[in-house]
Amino acid sequence: MIELHQVTRTYRLGSEEIRALDGVDLAVEDGEFVSVVGPSGSGKSTLLHVIGGLDTPTNGQVVVDGQDLGQANDRELALYRNQRIGFVFQTFNLQPTYTAVENVALPLVFGRVPPRERRERAEAALQAVGLGSRLAHKPSQMSGGERQRVAIARALVADPAYILADEPTGNLDTATSREIVTLLDRLHRERGLTVLLVTHDTEMAALADRQIGLRDGQLVV
Amino acid sequence: MRFADYVRIALSNLWKRKLRTTLTILAVAIGTTLLALMVSLGVGVQQYVTGQLTALQLADVVSVQPESSQNVGAIVLGATGFGAPQEVQEGQQNPYVSLATFTSEDVTRIASVPHVDDVQPVVVILPRWVHLEGDEENYQVQLSASPQFEIRQRQLAAGRPFEPGERGVAVVAHAFLDTWDIASPEEALGQTITVRVSQGYQVNPFSSKEPEGQDYSFRIVGVFAQSILSTEVTVPLEDGVEMARYFNEDEGAYTDDNMGFALSVHVDDPEQVNAVARAIEGLGDYSAQTPEESAGSLAGGFRVIQAVLSVFGLIALAVASVGIANTLIMAIYERTREIGMMKALGASKGTIRFLFTVEGGWIGFWGGVVGVVVAWISGLIINLVSHLTFLRDYRSFSISAFPLWLVLLVIALSTLVALGAGLLPASRAARLDPIEALHYE
Numbered sequence: 001m002i003e004l005h006q007v008t009r010t011y012r013l014g015s016e017e018i019r020a021l022d023g024v025d026l027a028v029e030d031g032e033f034v035s036v037v038g039p040s041g042s043g044k045s046t047l048l049h050v051i052g053g054l055d056t057p058t059n060g061q062v063v064v065d066g067q068d069l070g071q072a073n074d075r076e077l078a079l080y081r082n083q084r085i086g087f088v089f090q091t092f093n094l095q096p097t098y099t100a101v102e103n104v105a106l107p108l109v110f111g112r113v114p115p116r117e118r119r120e121r122a123e124a125a126l127q128a129v130g131l132g133s134r135l136a137h138k139p140s141q142m143s144g145g146e147r148q149r150v151a152i153a154r155a156l157v158a159d160p161a162y163i164l165a166d167e168p169t170g171n172l173d174t175a176t177s178r179e180i181v182t183l184l185d186r187l188h189r190e191r192g193l194t195v196l197l198v199t200h201d202t203e204m205a206a207l208a209d210r211q212i213g214l215r216d217g218q219l220v221v
Numbered sequence: 222m223r224f225a226d227y228v229r230i231a232l233s234n235l236w237k238r239k240l241r242t243t244l245t246i247l248a249v250a251i252g253t254t255l256l257a258l259m260v261s262l263g264v265g266v267q268q269y270v271t272g273q274l275t276a277l278q279l280a281d282v283v284s285v286q287p288e289s290s291q292n293v294g295a296i297v298l299g300a301t302g303f304g305a306p307q308e309v310q311e312g313q314q315n316p317y318v319s320l321a322t323f324t325s326e327d328v329t330r331i332a333s334v335p336h337v338d339d340v341q342p343v344v345v346i347l348p349r350w351v352h353l354e355g356d357e358e359n360y361q362v363q364l365s366a367s368p369q370f371e372i373r374q375r376q377l378a379a380g381r382p383f384e385p386g387e388r389g390v391a392v393v394a395h396a397f398l399d400t401w402d403i404a405s406p407e408e409a410l411g412q413t414i415t416v417r418v419s420q421g422y423q424v425n426p427f428s429s430k431e432p433e434g435q436d437y438s439f440r441i442v443g444v445f446a447q448s449i450l451s452t453e454v455t456v457p458l459e460d461g462v463e464m465a466r467y468f469n470e471d472e473g474a475y476t477d478d479n480m481g482f483a484l485s486v487h488v489d490d491p492e493q494v495n496a497v498a499r500a501i502e503g504l505g506d507y508s509a510q511t512p513e514e515s516a517g518s519l520a521g522g523f524r525v526i527q528a529v530l531s532v533f534g535l536i537a538l539a540v541a542s543v544g545i546a547n548t549l550i551m552a553i554y555e556r557t558r559e560i561g562m563m564k565a566l567g568a569s570k571g572t573i574r575f576l577f578t579v580e581g582g583w584i585g586f587w588g589g590v591v592g593v594v595v596a597w598i599s600g601l602i603i604n605l606v607s608h609l610t611f612l613r614d615y616r617s618f619s620i621s622a623f624p625l626w627l628v629l630l631v632i633a634l635s636t637l638v639a640l641g642a643g644l645l646p647a648s649r650a651a652r653l654d655p656i657e658a659l660h661y662e
Contacts (some may be wrong), residue, residue, distance in 0.1 A: 024651065025527065041430055049656055052565070054564065054565060054655045060400060074569050074570050074571075075569045075571065077569075078564070078567050078568060078569035078570075078572070079567065079569075081566065082565045082567020083562075083567070087565045087566070089562075089565075089659065091292070093558065093559075093561075093562040093659065095294055095559065095562075097233070097237055102533060105565045106563075106566055107567055108562070109223075109226050109230070110222055110566060110567040110568050111567060146425060158567075175295055177449075
């Protein structure tokens, strides 16, 4: 489970101090599908980053499955991101020169998985998101929806407990957006994954089990 | 990340920017080509010369010189007008060069050293020319007067060395055959040559008068195998002494009081040359050199030349390493988002740092490989051209030589330099904030 205790994250932008997160207390149970909504600049992405170990809070504690991320060093955080977290980004962040399989297998490369097993697991992950027929395609040969599925397969491939999706539908049309969120929901149900979905689209947010709102770095219910 | 994955991913990252990577590799290759070629030329010449010298210098002969009591550097400075003026001794023939000489007493002392079985003077004569009977022209010649124990051991293409006590015979260098239009070494045997000796060292540039001289005739009994000594004519020591007395206008040359500037000492057991050389030096005012020491001091000289030439290659390599750093820093800007993404997927700072370092190493590796290949091909061309032109008679001599250690050394060095050049860019890449990197446009 994910626990946030009085998490504050401030940035300095010139002489101005920006509070991206301002005393957030939050608990997410295992197997929950939570959507985080709020206007842009409300701290949604920062929330995902501190939970995912990409960013460290200025104050407060982030504890995931009993591990206090504030106490972890760079290597432990890298391992944590690799094994327990699957990130999905708005802009997909795929390697343009890699095929779908190679893109999906990348987390396993960092996890020191042998090549043959990497390939098998990457193919299985692509099957799971319905791209079993597009294994050798490069991102440029795929539609936006397909690219985001590749990114989701990449988030799944290391069998993490948590999927952190940051505006995954931001670059997609409504029908495709619905497909992607439905896919996340299905993976959450079938695999018992804990999903945090950041979006400013209330229609997509409504598909989650629970919605939390953020405004100026503070939770609004 | 596994090491094999670092190597593979680094290579594929470089390959994405083919032109830029190729140009950077080219810059490294210029340095390594220069370095490899220079060292290879040095190695080739050194191998040949030391090989020749070890063949010419006999394993059981120690050469002895008086330990010069005068400071050569001071003489040179004085002679050139710098430094303190040097005293000129009464009767000193050349006031600017002073060489101590041996006496028969020295010879006796040296001959008494255990394992020494013969001591002979090294006779120096500078003849005007050598002439083959029936031929039109006169040619330059390097005349040696050889004691029995030396000529016996020399490699011959045809004929025989001279016998003990034999006079008026000569063994000539192989290169004279071409000069004299003699088809085979065997045909040279039995022909007669004349050596003209004039008195003293003829160095007056204002005179065009043919100086007077005395002619000495020799029957060719042998032809040396091909070597770098291409104008050598060797005659028995006794003939040499006679010529030297005329040359020096001194009937006393190579007698009791004046046994010359150097002695050739024959050792009865080649294993003992070092011991004998040290024992001779132990007698007092002598400096003795074994064949190995002579070859070694020559090799030292070649190492200096090699080092100087290699410096140019090293400078080029240093310049190229700045190019490598630049290429990698460019790559960081281009791949900022990718670096952020890799961190999100579980790459640690160490992973990113090592990946970029390996990319630098790859550039250096390929630069080294390309450089060695280009240098090797250039070396082959140089060898080929030289064998067709100025080294026609020395096909066995390759100016450029590529021993395996040279190939490995150059590739290893350029990889190492490139790894070093990659360190700074790599730690910059590792320090990138993943969140900023992910939003970098």
